[in-house]
Amino acid sequence: MGRAAISSTNSQFVFPRWANYLLPGLLLALAVAVIYVPVVVGYGLAPQALAVGYRPIQPVPYSHALHAGELGIDCRYCHNTVDKAPFAALPPTQTCMNCHSMIKTDSPKLALVRQSYATGMPIHWIRVHDLAGYVYFNHAIHVNKGIGCVTCHGRVDKMDVVAQVKPLSMGWCLDCHRAPEKYLRPRDQVTNMTWDPVADAGKDQLTLGLELKRKYNIPDATFMTSCSTCHR
Amino acid sequence: MSGYQDEKLPIPTPRRLKKEFLLPGLPSPAKRILAILAALALVPLVLIWHARVSYTTEPRIQLMQDMGVQPRYGPQAPSPVYADGRAMRLPVAGTVARETYAPDDHFDRGYRLVKDPKTGQWKVDFFTDLPPQVAMSHWTLNRGRTVFNIYCAVCHGLDARGDGMINQRATELQEPKWIPPANLTQIDPQTGQLQFGPQEYPDGKLFNTITHGIRNMPAYGPQIETADRWAVVAYVRALQLAQHATLDDVPSEQRGNLR
Numbered sequence: 001m002g003r004a005a006i007s008s009t010n011s012q013f014v015f016p017r018w019a020n021y022l023l024p025g026l027l028l029a030l031a032v033a034v035i036y037v038p039v040v041v042g043y044g045l046a047p048q049a050l051a052v053g054y055r056p057i058q059p060v061p062y063s064h065a066l067h068a069g070e071l072g073i074d075c076r077y078c079h080n081t082v083d084k085a086p087f088a089a090l091p092p093t094q095t096c097m098n099c100h101s102m103i104k105t106d107s108p109k110l111a112l113v114r115q116s117y118a119t120g121m122p123i124h125w126i127r128v129h130d131l132a133g134y135v136y137f138n139h140a141i142h143v144n145k146g147i148g149c150v151t152c153h154g155r156v157d158k159m160d161v162v163a164q165v166k167p168l169s170m171g172w173c174l175d176c177h178r179a180p181e182k183y184l185r186p187r188d189q190v191t192n193m194t195w196d197p198v199a200d201a202g203k204d205q206l207t208l209g210l211e212l213k214r215k216y217n218i219p220d221a222t223f224m225t226s227c228s229t230c231h232r
Numbered sequence: 233m234s235g236y237q238d239e240k241l242p243i244p245t246p247r248r249l250k251k252e253f254l255l256p257g258l259p260s261p262a263k264r265i266l267a268i269l270a271a272l273a274l275v276p277l278v279l280i281w282h283a284r285v286s287y288t289t290e291p292r293i294q295l296m297q298d299m300g301v302q303p304r305y306g307p308q309a310p311s312p313v314y315a316d317g318r319a320m321r322l323p324v325a326g327t328v329a330r331e332t333y334a335p336d337d338h339f340d341r342g343y344r345l346v347k348d349p350k351t352g353q354w355k356v357d358f359f360t361d362l363p364p365q366v367a368m369s370h371w372t373l374n375r376g377r378t379v380f381n382i383y384c385a386v387c388h389g390l391d392a393r394g395d396g397m398i399n400q401r402a403t404e405l406q407e408p409k410w411i412p413p414a415n416l417t418q419i420d421p422q423t424g425q426l427q428f429g430p431q432e433y434p435d436g437k438l439f440n441t442i443t444h445g446i447r448n449m450p451a452y453g454p455q456i457e458t459a460d461r462w463a464v465v466a467y468v469r470a471l472q473l474a475q476h477a478t479l480d481d482v483p484s485e486q487r488g489n490l491r
Contacts, residue, residue, distance in 0.1 A: 018259060044279075047292075054288060054289075071386070071397045073386050073397075087308070089307070099450075101450070102402070124317060133301060
C-alpha cells in the first residue's frame, strides 16, 4: 500500500537533513545513558538514599541532646540492657519517672509519660533503626568488645530527635568486620561520644586498635565475615 | 546548488564547515523536546541528592523484601492483638521468675528478720558487710565505679557529694518538687561520724536503699542487677574513705606519686 502511494506520486521519501543527527545523537545518548543509569541506580537505591536520614516524629518530644548531651546522662542509664543482651532496651516509663516525678511535674510535654505511668500502658516509641529480619545483630558483643555507640549511631547526644545516620547495610557491617581496628576503643569509653584516640589514649587509631584487637581476642576476618556470623 | 566540481576547492573555515556538513539547525520542536529531556534527566539527580542530605519521616524502602519483614515479634515490639499493645506479655501476677527468686537474705535483700526475744516482735537486722557472693576486689570496685557513674552520679555527683548535673539543673530551674539528693560523704555534726558511713548506715541498708529507693529517691532495683548493686555499695564506701582521707592514709612509698 505504502509502496503504491510512493510510486503513484513518483516521489521518494527524503529524510530531512537534520535526520543526519539521529545516528550520532543516538550514540551520544547511549554514551550518556551508560553513565547516567548506573549513577541514578547506584546512588538512588543505595541505603544512604533509602535508609539514612529516617527520623520519625516520636510521641513524646524527648530529646537526647538535652538528656544525654547537656545533662550528661549515660546511655546505659536508660538503655540498660545494651551491654548484656542483643537488644538495647528502650527505657520503661518508670525510668523517666525516676526524675520526672520531681522535675517538670506538670509540663504538657510530659503528659503522655504521666498518663502511661498512671495507666500502665506503654509509650509507643517509633522504631528508628531496623535491620532486615534475616540479620542477627547483637549489641552486647559489640559494646563489650569496645565499639562505641557513636560509631554506629552518630552523635546521638546532639540529636533532638533520633535519626539513622549510618547505612546499616551489609557492606557497612563488613567494612568494620574486615578490619575492626579502625574503630576499636577501650571498653570503658563506649558511651563516650567525644572520645578521640590521640587526645585520650595518646596513640593513633590503628596502633591502639591493633593492640585492643589482641587484648579483646577479636577473631580474624575469616570468622568475622563468614555468612553464618550474621545470617543464622 | 551547483556541483563541487565546478568550484575551486573551498578553504574549510569553521563557518563553511558548519554550513556544509553540520546542516541546518534542528526543527524547533525537536530542540524543545531535547531541552525538556535534559531538564527531566536532572530531576532524579536532584531527588537523589535531596534524599541523601535531608531527613524524612518515611521509613526506609526495602527493595527486596524477601524475608526482610518477617511475621514475628521482636523484643518490645508492639502488637495489635492485646489491649495494652505489648507483644511481650507480662507474667501472671505472683509469678516468680528464676532470676528474681531471691532465697538468700544477705545477697538478695541485705537484711534478715530476727525475732526480738523479749517482745516477740520481728525486726529488721541489716547485714554489715558484703555478701560472700561479692568479694571485695579491684574488679568489684571498678565495676562499682562504672555502675555508680552511670546511675547515681547524675543526681549524687561523681564524688557522691550530692551535686550531680540533675541537681544543678533542677536547682537552676527552681523546680518546686525537687529534693536535693543526700551528700553521701557528709559528716554528721552531732556524732562526728560519716552520716552514711558503715557504722551508722550498714552495707545492707545502703543496698536496700538502692534496691527500693527511700522517700524521694527512686528505686534502682529494677535497673541494676543484684551483684552490681553490691559493687556500688563497695564503691560508695571507697568514696567515703577517699573524701575524708588525709596524707597519713597514703602509704609512705606512694606519697611521691601525689600531685
